[in-house]
Structures are given as structure tokens and as C-alpha cells.
Amino acid sequence: MPVVRLACTVNNYHWGKHGLASKAAQFAATNPGVAIDASQTYAELWMGTHPSGPSTVYGTETKLADLINQDPARLLSPAVERKFGAQLPFLFKVLSIEKALSIQAHPDKQLATQLHAKYPSIYRDPNHKPEMSIALTDFIALSGFRPLEQISGFLDEYPEFRALVAMTAGAFQQAVAENGDKRAALRALFAELMDADAHVQVERLLARTKESADPLDTSAEALAHRLNKEYPGDIGIFCVFVLNVLRLRPGEAFYMGPNDPHAYVFGDCVECMATSDNVVRAGLTPKLRDVPVLTSMLTYEYGSPEGKLLAPTRVGSHSVVYDPPIDEFAVVCTTLRASEEEQLASVQGPQILLVTQGCGVLVADGEHALEPGFVYFISPGTPVALRAASALIAYTALCRA
Numbered sequence: 519m520p521v522v523r524l525a526c527t528v529n530n531y532h533w534g535k536h537g538l539a540s541k542a543a544q545f546a547a548t549n550p551g552v553a554i555d556a557s558q559t560y561a562e563l564w565m566g567t568h569p570s571g572p573s574t575v576y577g578t579e580t581k582l583a584d585l586i587n588q589d590p591a592r593l594l595s596p597a598v599e600r601k602f603g604a605q606l607p608f609l610f611k612v613l614s615i616e617k618a619l620s621i622q623a624h625p626d627k628q629l630a631t632q633l634h635a636k637y638p639s640i641y642r643d644p645n646h647k648p649e650m651s652i653a654l655t656d657f658i659a660l661s662g663f664r665p666l667e668q669i670s671g672f673l674d675e676y677p678e679f680r681a682l683v684a685m686t687a688g689a690f691q692q693a694v695a696e697n698g699d700k701r702a703a704l705r706a707l708f709a710e711l712m713d714a715d716a717h718v719q720v721e722r723l724l725a726r727t728k729e730s731a732d733p734l735d736t737s738a739e740a741l742a743h744r745l746n747k748e749y750p751g752d753i754g755i756f757c758v759f760v761l762n763v764l765r766l767r768p769g770e771a772f773y774m775g776p777n778d779p780h781a782y783v784f785g786d787c788v789e790c791m792a793t794s795d796n797v798v799r800a801g802l803t804p805k806l807r808d809v810p811v812l813t814s815m816l817t818y819e820y821g822s823p824e825g826k827l828l829a830p831t832r833v834g835s836h837s838v839v840y841d842p843p844i845d846e847f848a849v850v851c852t853t854l855r856a857s858e859e860e861q862l863a864s865v866q867g868p869q870i871l872l873v874t875q876g877c878g879v880l881v882a883d884g885e886h887a888l889e890p891g892f893v894y895f896i897s898p899g900t901p902v903a904l905r906a907a908s909a910l911i912a913y914t915a916l917c918r919a
């Protein structure tokens with residue numbers, strides 16, 4: 519079986535979009551027996567072998583994880599199995615975000631191993647979790663620290679922000695102006711901020727500034743108003759003054775390496791990550807906040823939002839690859855007009871293909887239908903062609919060890 523269609527699970531986290539407004543729900547609705555409820559939120563479609571949301575072979579109860587376990591050398595390739603063990607090294611997702619996700623970072627391998635040993639019920643595995651997101655719609659996220667001159671400017675411009683970091687603001691501005699130890703100063707400022715109680719200053723900030731009519735307004739003020747509606751009084755609202763705001767258009771991507779602070783704010787995306795569940799959260803969440811671990815793990819790198827974007831490179835006539843600096847995954851996007859065809863490059867490793875738009879056929883051992891939401895597992899070395907009947911977009915996550 520070189521190509522297998524998968525049925526994938528969708529979850530109902532509180533921040534998801536409602537009903538069929540959610541792409542995760544639209545895609546999940548192609549699975550047998552799934553009825554979408556307009557009053558319910560649909561957040562994440564999971565494509566892969568993770569035990570918290572395992573994909574199954576379409577029309578059966580067989581898990582993809584069990585198939586792979588029976589013959590990892592053939593379904594992953596001997597090299598991928600040697601390097602990552604007998605499971606898929608990546609987890610592929612569709613996220614549909616109505617309400618911001620928590621401000622978080624993911625530990626590197628060394629820290630993940632320590633955290634897992636100490637708190638196995640919170641940090642569930644010893645693996646790192648680099649992530650990459652590719653926007654399917656207009657998309658807003660916070661990622662990485664802003665250029666320090668910007669943060670310094672906000673301290674002058676917003677007394678409410680300055681009041682929350684009263685002990686460290688002066689030393690921070692001095693380090694920025696005089697080229698002192700900028701990372702240490704940023705770290706002290708961020709630690710003071712994340713430990714503060716924001717309620718009073720949030721009210722002052724919102725009373726003094728205006729809400730934006732544009733839902734895609736990425737100014738710090740507009741985002742503060744938006745985040746306060748979602749998480750009233752949360753300290754994470756003030757992160758808009760220290761973290762970069764990214765606004766992505768469909769097809770634009772960004773990468774989050776280890777110990778890199780980020781939060782998704784709005785939109786639909788495909789996301790690929792190393793198989794892990796380790797998240798350290800510090801704001802915009804009803805879940806456990808681990809501020810000491812978060813503030814001590816970050817690298818305190820800073821810079822412009824453009825530096826966070828991951829530009830794709832062309833492969834084949836109608837495809838591009840998003841290839842972050844890690845071994846677990848890359849993602850190919852194939853865009854075809856009606857009646858165009860693309861022979862995908864042969865990959866010596868496992869692949870998962872998702873159609874996000876349009877119809878056609880996948881030609882491999884036989885012909886397999888392509889429609890929005892259809893997901894296929896492709897075995898290593900399988901020659902695959904995509905033929906479009908209507909304008910088609912497919913994303914293929916892969917690992918080549």
C-alpha cells in the first residue's frame with residue numbers, strides 16, 4: 519500500500535472557530551460519521567500518529583501508528599527509523615483560530631528532557647517541538663521579541679506599560695541607549711512584566727486608547743483591545759509591547775525554533791511540528807502558567823518581524839518547499855490550475871498530503887480522489903503525480919532523513 523487515505527481527528531479547544539467557519543471542521547467533515555455542530559468550536563485537525571489524536575486508515579479502525587509499527591523500515595524508511603524511532607517524526611495540523619492561543623515557548627531537547635524527568639504529568643515527553651505555520655487565510659501571530667528601540671519607545675509612549683515594569687524600565691532603556699547588556703536587560707524587563715498584575719493598567723490603557731474597526735489591525739493598541747475581550751485583564755495583553763506582531767497572507771510562513779516566545783492570534787493555518795506536546799505557557803490561557811520556567815528558558819533574541827518569516831523555495835514547476843533548519847520535517851505546497859499536472863519529487867521518507875482547495879486525482883499505484891480535506895499517507899519512494907480538475911492547492915509534510 520504505497521498510498522493510504524486517512525481519517526483524521528478534530529478537537530474542540532475553546533479558541534477554535536465555530537462550525538463550518540473553521541477549516542479544521544470543513545476538512546474533518548469529509549470523514550465518515552462526522553457531523554459539524556454550528557454552536558461548537560473546532561480548533562485543530564491532527565494528521566499523524568500522536569496518541570492524543572491518532573489518524574486512522576479511512577473506513578477502518580486501523581491506526582496509522584499501528585501500520586507503521588508493523589513495518590517501520592518500509593513505511594518510514596530505514597534511515598528515518600534509525601534516527602527518530604518507529605513513529606512519524608512530525609505531526610501535521612490544520613488550526614482554525616478565533617481567539618488567541620496562550621503565549622508560549624517550546625523547550626529545546628535538553629530542557630525538555632529535564633522538565634519531563636521532573637514533571638512528567640505536565641511535560642509529557644523528552645522531545646523538542648519546533649513549529650512552522652503556513653497561513654491559509656489572513657493570519658495574525660505574535661513571535662519573537664521586537665527590536666529593542668521599539669520596546670523602549672513604547673515605555674515612553676504608554677505609561678500603563680511602564681507602570682508594570684517600574685523596577686526594570688530605566689535600566690532597560692539605558693542598556694538600549696548605551697549599548698549595555700541588552701539581553702540581560704530584556705530578560706529582567708520581561709520577567710517583571712510577566713509577574714505583574716495587569717488588571718488596573720489594562721483598564722487605564724483601554725480607557726485611554728481606541729478600539730480598531732479593522733479586525734486585521736496589527737497595531738499594539740488594536741491588539742490590546744482585542745486580547746482583552748478574549749482574556750480580560752490578562753498580563754499577556756501587555757506582550758503586544760514586547761513581542762513582534764506578524765500579519766501573514768495565505769501562503770506566507772513563519773518558523774518558531776526552540777525557546778522562541780509566540781502566540782497565534784487569529785486565522786487558519788497549516789502547522790507542522792516535531793512530535794511532542796511540550797508547551798511552557800505564561801499568559802492568555804486558563805491552563806497552568808509556568809512563568810519562572812518560561813522567563814528562564816528564552817534566548818532573548820530580538821529583531822524585526824521579517825526575520826521570523828520563512829521564505830519558500832521553488833521545487834518542480836508548480837511547487838515550493840518550506841524547509842526550516844531542522845531534520846524532522848519540511849512542507850511542500852503544490853498549486854495547480856485546472857487541468858495542470860505536477861509530478862512530485864520522490865522522497866525517501868514518509869509523507870502526509872492534505873488538499874486545502876480544489877479537486878483532482880492523485881496518481882500513484884492507482885488513482886485516488888483529491889477534494890478539500892482529503893488526507894493521504896504516502897510511503898517512501900512512491901512516485902506521485904497530482905492532476906487538477908479545478909484550481910488545486912495541496913500541502914505535503916515530509917521527512918527525509
Ligand SMILES: [Zn+2]
Nearest residue numbers: 622624649780
Ligand atoms: Zn507553539
